[in-house]
Amino acid sequence: MSLFTKARQRLILFMMLPSAVLCWSFADDFFMITKQLDIFTGVYREVNQYYVDDVNPGQLMKTGIDGMLKTLDPYTNYYPESEIEDYRMKHVSTEYGGIGASSFRKGDSIIVYEVYEGFPAQAADVRVGDLLVSVNGRSIKGLGPDEIDELIKGQAGTPVKLGLSRYGESQPIEKTITRGEIKVKNVSYYGMLNDSVGYIRLDKFLQNCYSEVHDALVELQKNAGFRSLVFDLRGNGGGLLEESVQILNLFVKKGELLVTQKGKTEGASNTYYAKAEPIAPDIRVAVLIDRNSASASEITAGNFQDLDRGVVIGQRSYGKGLVQQTRPLTYNAQMKLTVAKYFTASGRCVQTRIYHHRNDDGEAVTEVPDSLMQPFKTRNGRTVFDGSAVYPDRYLPPADTSNIARSLLRGFILFDYASRYRQENASIAAAETYSFSDADYARFMEYLDTRHYSYSTQTETAFSVLKETAQREKYYTGMNREIESLGKALNHDKAADLRLFKNELKAALEREIVVRYHFQTGKFKYMFRHDPVVKEALAVLGDVALYNAILKGEGEYKVIGKPKK
Numbered sequence: 001m002s003l004f005t006k007a008r009q010r011l012i013l014f015m016m017l018p019s020a021v022l023c024w025s026f027a028d029d030f031f032m033i034t035k036q037l038d039i040f041t042g043v044y045r046e047v048n049q050y051y052v053d054d055v056n057p058g059q060l061m062k063t064g065i066d067g068m069l070k071t072l073d074p075y076t077n078y079y080p081e082s083e084i085e086d087y088r089m090k091h092v093s094t095e096y097g098g099i100g101a102s103s104f105r106k107g108d109s110i111i112v113y114e115v116y117e118g119f120p121a122q123a124a125d126v127r128v129g130d131l132l133v134s135v136n137g138r139s140i141k142g143l144g145p146d147e148i149d150e151l152i153k154g155q156a157g158t159p160v161k162l163g164l165s166r167y168g169e170s171q172p173i174e175k176t177i178t179r180g181e182i183k184v185k186n187v188s189y190y191g192m193l194n195d196s197v198g199y200i201r202l203d204k205f206l207q208n209c210y211s212e213v214h215d216a217l218v219e220l221q222k223n224a225g226f227r228s229l230v231f232d233l234r235g236n237g238g239g240l241l242e243e244s245v246q247i248l249n250l251f252v253k254k255g256e257l258l259v260t261q262k263g264k265t266e267g268a269s270n271t272y273y274a275k276a277e278p279i280a281p282d283i284r285v286a287v288l289i290d291r292n293s294a295s296a297s298e299i300t301a302g303n304f305q306d307l308d309r310g311v312v313i314g315q316r317s318y319g320k321g322l323v324q325q326t327r328p329l330t331y332n333a334q335m336k337l338t339v340a341k342y343f344t345a346s347g348r349c350v351q352t353r354i355y356h357h358r359n360d361d362g363e364a365v366t367e368v369p370d371s372l373m374q375p376f377k378t379r380n381g382r383t384v385f386d387g388s389a390v391y392p393d394r395y396l397p398p399a400d401t402s403n404i405a406r407s408l409l410r411g412f413i414l415f416d417y418a419s420r421y422r423q424e425n426a427s428i429a430a431a432e433t434y435s436f437s438d439a440d441y442a443r444f445m446e447y448l449d450t451r452h453y454s455y456s457t458q459t460e461t462a463f464s465v466l467k468e469t470a471q472r473e474k475y476y477t478g479m480n481r482e483i484e485s486l487g488k489a490l491n492h493d494k495a496a497d498l499r500l501f502k503n504e505l506k507a508a509l510e511r512e513i514v515v516r517y518h519f520q521t522g523k524f525k526y527m528f529r530h531d532p533v534v535k536e537a538l539a540v541l542g543d544v545a546l547y548n549a550i551l552k553g554e555g556e557y558k559v560i561g562k563p564k565k
Contacts (some may be wrong), residue, residue: 006017007025008271010439010564013486020564025201038398040064044061044064045086045432047060048060049503060079062078062080065078065417066078069335071295071358071414072338072355074324075320075322075324075336075338076324076335076336076337076338077335077336078329078333078334078335079333079334079335079336080331080333081331081332081333084152084333084334087334087336090340091206091239091241091336092207092240092324093384094205095153095155095156095181095182095183095184095367096182096201097153097156097158097179097180097181097182098152098153098154098179098180098182099119099120099121099122099124099126099152099160099162099177099179099180099182100114100115100116100118100119100120100180100182101114101116101121101495102114102116102117103132103145103148104315105145106412108130108141109131109132110128110132110140110145111130111131111132111146112126112127112128112129112131112164112550113128113130114128114515115128115519116182116184116520117519117520117521118521119180120177120178120179120180120522121177121184122519124175124177125175126162126164126175126177127166127419127422127516128419128422128515128516129166129416129418129419129420129422129516130164130165130166130173130313130419131164131165131166132148132162132163132164132170133151133163133164133165133172134161134162134163135148135151135160135161135162135163135190136151136160136161137161137163138151144326151274153179153439154179156179156180156181157178157179158178158179159176159177159178159179159319160176160177160179160391161174161176161177162174162175162308163177164175165418167419168420168423168424172380178468185203185205185207185212186202186203186206186208186209186212187200187201187203187209187212187213187215188202188203189201189218189221189520189521189524190200190216190220190522191220191524192226192536193230193528193534194538195223195225196225196226196227196228197226197228197538197541197542198217198220198223198226198228198271199228199229199230199231199232199524199528199534200213200216200217200220200229200230200231200232201232201233202231202232202233202236202247203236203245203525204236204238204239204420205236205238205239205240205241205243205295205296205297206239206240207240207241207242207243208248209239209240210243210246210247211248212507213247214247214269214279216230217279217280218279219251221279221280222361223544226283227283227284228283228284228285228286228541228542229280229283229284229285229286229288230286230534230537230538230541231288231290231300231304231310232283232286232288232534233288233289233293233297233300233301234280234288234289234292234293235290235292235293235535236292236293236294236296236297237292237293237294237295237297237318237356238294238295238296238297238298238320238551239295239296239538240296240525241259241272241295241296241299241323241342242272243263243296244259244296244297244299244300245258245272245274245299247300248274248275248299248300248303248304248349249274249275249278249305250278250279250280251278251280251305251309251310252278252281252307253272253274253277253278253281253468253482254272254274254277254278255274256273256274256307256345257271257272257273257345257451258272258273258274258299258303258344259271259272259299259303259342259343259344259345260272260342260347261323261340261341261342261343262340262341262342262343263323263339263340263341264339264340265339266521267439268323268325268339268340269340275547280389281541284310284311284541284544284547285302285304285309285310285311286310286311286312286313286537286540287301287305287310287311287312288313288314288533288534288537289301289312289313289314289315289316289317289390289392290314290315290317290398290399291315291316291317291318291338292318293314293317293318293390294317294318294320295318295320295322295448297317297322298317298318298320298350298389298390299344301317301390302344302345302348302350302390303344303345304348305393305402305560306344306345306348306376306378306379306384307345307378307379308378308379308380308382308551308552310551311393311394311540311541311551312390312392312393312394313392313393313394313396313540314392314395314396315392315393315395315396315397315398316354316388316389316390316391316392316395316531316561317350317389317390318389319349319351319352319353319367319388320339320350320351320352320387321341321343321349321350321352322338322339322342322351323339323340323341323342324336324337324339324384325337325339330537339455345379346376346377346378346384347376348376348384348385348386349386349387349391350386350387350389351387352367352368352369352387352388352389353366353367354366354367354368361489368386368387368388369388370563370564371385371563372387373385373386373388373473373563374386374387378553380551380552380553381553382553382557382558382559382560383553383560383562384560385557385562385563386559387561388561388563391559391561392560393550393560394536394540394550396532396533396536399502399532402497402504403455404455404494404497404498404501404505405501405504405505405508406454406455407454407455407507408505408508411451411453411509413448413451413453414505414509414512415512416451416517417420417444417447417509417512418509418513418515419516420447421440421513422516423518427517428514428517430522430525431518431519431521431522431523431525431526432525432526432528432529433515433519434510434513434514434526435510436506436509436510436513440509441502441505441506441509444505444509445495445498448494448498450483452487454536467483470483471539507530509521510526511526513528513545514526
């Protein structure tokens, strides 16, 4: 055999080796998958056939699938055919046939929580705080929320009869309401805060949110003095990535790189650019975020920051840098599957949690440690970091809530009193000027005498720990008089707390009461008077030198969200 022939054989063998290894690896993976599926099928078959009690095969399978997916991350979920409509409502679109009201369960009661402005429930004078008693003559006692929703929702133009119980009414109220096509907007409010500053509140990134933001922005631009925008993404848990990209394109120039999506497969990877000329390329923008701003909200806020296109104000965002796709399954089921991570314009990923590190309950316990956070540069050279969500340029701590306010909110006592107030007062002043008077507050304090609520102050909690520690360490006997005397001195006085936290409780009551009369629009108009984050945004936008200094990275704004050493 010639030297050339031997060399050619070696070359062919060398070229075949990777393919052989790949085939072996694929065969090994295929065997492991087949083996595990066979085991799972065997367990499922044995339980269904031999378990002592009857089991629901569909529910058993869903529980098994849910348990498997829970080990991955909270966003990978399975939806059988029966839950597809709920999935669509939560993650894609909020259009449905119904009356335009939402409710919640309190004990055995279903209570109207919100009435949407401009829809059939409002036209029929359904009120926040009404108790739902029956639907189409059928008692709802014992029914779950999903079953009640199914009874109330239906094709637009068809009637539904509700039985309601209302404070101050001795008999149930019956209302026959014609269902409408309910389109809960992504933009819950927009308007001018003053002569030069507009405001847009975006609650979610579902279908049509780009169009809603676009139309709101066009309307604001009709105001001759419009120069700046407060773009409020607080509490916005995200939604559709493409909608976020289109919204960013309203403010940034065509061709700008916005998001890079990287997954395991080619189909899960993508790069998104601004495709059109912006309609608002020069206005000053303040983007508001908080701990519940996630996903598409973070794409939007993060890119305003990375491109130095606007100032981000509020608290650090949630930290979700994962992308999901909906995958169709057999029998009309679907799965929402995490397929990629996204990276903002600077190249950073905001994902904070590492889901493969879990505690005994299966919860992710590890966040990216400060030592592993990598720096990235914004367009103007400011330093931002990955692995730590979106840290605002101007940080404001979340508002403190007193223990007495928490107790009254958790027990729905403020909610109930606002519903009662609505029944006793036919009208109130405009949301911009309404105020709960001192006489009103005195009556509220009298009402609280009829309601049970309890709470502990932080001082009392600390004292309990001190007392338990003294007893455990055998010091209590020698100092029990002093400890008990201290305990009596620290014991809170509800009446004194009602006076001490009067302003906080009055503001909470005013918010609840305004919604009863002026709905969502009134809620925002009232909020603007008291919201410290909106006030901060107005201050920054009104100070052009400060606004520009932040975006240029001058002084303290050179590094944003620096990790701890």
